[in-house]
Amino acid sequence: MIIYGINVVDELLRSEYIKDVNEIIFDKESKNKRLDELLEKAKGVGVKIRTLDKRSIENISKTTHHQGVICDIRLKYFDLEYLVDNGFNVLLCDSIQDPNNLGAMIRSAVLFNFYGIVIPKDRNTEITSSVIKVSSGAIFHTYPCRVVNLNRTIEILKESNYTIIGLDANATIEMTQAKHGDKVGIVIGSEGEGLRKLTKEKCDHLVKIPTTNKIDSLNASSAATIAMYQVFINLRKK
Secondary structure, eight states, rough: OOOOOOOHHHHTSSSGGGGGGEEEEEEEOOOOOOHOOOOOOHHHOOOOOOOOOOHHHHHHHTOSSTTTEEEEOOOOOOHHHHHHHTTTTTTEEEEEEOHHHHHHHHHHHHHHHOOOOEEESSSSSSHHHHHHTTTGGGGGSEEEEEEEEHHHHHHHHHTTEEEEEEEEOOOOGGGGGGOOSEEEEEEEEOOOOOBBBBHHOSSSEEEEEEOOSSSSSHHHHHHHHHHHHHHHHHTOOO
């Protein structure tokens, strides 16, 4: 996969994903000081480096927003078992199809200690270069996991003592009222339809985020951010 952008590559170089880099390509004509610093950092960690002209980089990356640096990386997914064994809090996506929402949720997940990102293989956007760009490289501090069956995944997490909280605008209790243990999974539904019926039934709690109700609802990434923040605060108090 080709990823791009100064912040994205900078986060990559500071993560354990550095071992999955094939090469990093820099714009040889750039006069950007940040890019020079990034180049020195890349040299310092021993990754393969090339320099090309701006037009060649645009042809490879298929974007003009590369900021003078692109990276060829082998993006990997982790097994659910790895997330469970490490006790990571988990964000579970149920039919999230907007790459911008997914990228924004991943960035918030890192800030609020939700390092497991569960993405079903069907009905969901994959992790793409645009998702990584929106996350500003935060994806490289998480452990994404692709699953075939989201509801079976929820069952496995519950068997491993996770509390599963689903966000539902029609729920009767608020996010602040949801009781949970030390390991939490938050399920966020699609931008238009929310959680699917069977997914709702699998959750330990369905909660809503109170608002003024002057517009329809929070978008998926905003709702996920608020929910993860609430769990983060609750766990800090323990």
